[in-house]
Amino acid sequence: MTWAAILAGALGCYLLKLAGLSVPPRVLDHPVVSRVADLIPVALLAALVAVQVVATDSGGLALDARAIGLGAAVLLLVVRAPFLVVVFGAALVAALARLL
């Protein structure tokens, strides 16, 4: 099932890219479409951050070492650290928080 989902997702993502290069611009270049498409990544990424950091496997909400890791990520982003430093810095801080 995981493989089918991966392949379907990959095919869909490719077709979305190809559609952009193939469709006449006027068909989709409507202001509302542009606005929604611009906002969708923002909404999805924000939701992913929240769910990833606060939701638990059992369907509850919890603030734990992940939240401390995210706090570290915020600090690193504020000081404009590179992507890799942000990601692994957050991991390191969360791992240290679990040790304490």
Next chain:
Amino acid sequence: MDDESPGAPVEDRRAILRDSLGVGIATGTYGVSFGAVAVASGLDVLQTCALSLLMFTGASQFAMVGVIASGGSPWAGTSTALLLGTRNTLYGLRLAPLLGFRGWRRAAAAQVLIDESTAMSVTRRTRAGARTGFLATGVSIFVLWNLATLIGAVAGEAIGDPRDYGLDAAVGAAFLALLWPRLDRPLHQVVAVLAAAVALGVVPFTAAGVPVLVAAGVALLVGVLPIGTPPDIAPDDPPGHQHQAGSS
């Protein structure tokens, strides 16, 4: 767009090439984090590498494994990945007249149509410059991203329980780093806070993976509302550029 002005110098294309490869190297290497995060989410090395080879759009890949990591169905992951992938369609709409690819070239170019390749080509004044930026960035990221994914996945699988290393927190950090450069406008900040709140609000009542899709409704709602701001996409504001700033 395809008129080469006489003043389009050769060194201009060299500069584009150099900048593009710089972005490519910086971005491609963070495939290590995707590889590590993906195996931490329960995918095997082959599945992880298949995502980087075939899906090849970072935010969608992270979304897919993020949903699976939180216990969601792989199909919920697919839906989230596809929603995030819609922005590549918009990039393509803007780049199509600039790049002017046809036939098999267009089909091949589509695979490397991502944030960074868009950012490095959308501002060029000539077709040659745009193609140079697009291909140099896209192809270098494709090669390095896939190599780095393999390294991250193999290393990630070798180290044992990912939580001991905080790799579950790394997923959230990766999403935040992708989101960060987009929070430059008040409207985006409002949407981000609303979407996070909506997602958490429905977590107790829905299967894992669904909250993120519900949160996309916030984007729909706010996007349709006639707020008195100009369209968010301006010609001098390549959307991929912001992402690139956050990832390199």
